[in-house]
Amino acid sequence: MYKQCLRRMDSRQAKLKTLLKEAKDKNMIESSAYGFLKKPLVRLHMYVRNTLGLPHPGTLRRWQSSVNCHPGFLEQSHDCASWLADQTGERMYSPIVDEMSLRTELVWKDAQHSYTGHVD
Structure with a gap:
């Protein structure tokens, strides 16, 4: 169960990083903003998931x-x-x-x- 939670967490973080990279590649955000946004967004996502205890999308x-x-x-x-x-x-x-x-x-x-x- 713990490994499954870690695997899901890594997947969500990878999706956030991919989203930021795509935004940078399409010139939606500047290159300097990519590094600035990457770390806080991952931390924010983890905070929301841990604080609110949101159900899985399948649920x-x-x-x-x-x-x-x-x-x-x-x-x-x-x-x-x-x-x-x-x-x-x-x-x-x-x-x-x-x-x-x-x-x-x-x-x-x-x-x-x-x-x-x-x-x-």
Whole structure:
């Protein structure tokens, strides 16, 4: 388990270094900034991972696949708001709607055994 954590950490650091190198090669950052940014970004990434205890991206994908994320109003959020209103007795509810980009590709969902994407 420890070796796996170290391997993942090395992979993440390599990705950050590769990202910085690509930015330098495409003249998005100056050569002098490359050395300046490299060390703090790697340290910042390690600090965020250790402090927040973020889940693995695969875990986030599994969580997302278990939630009904079709376009429109999420039934689970409505059920949660109804439950909270029943528990607390407060009837004030203000949903906040935000825009999001739609995917142009098809994605296979194992949980539903179907493809999603290309919203009509």
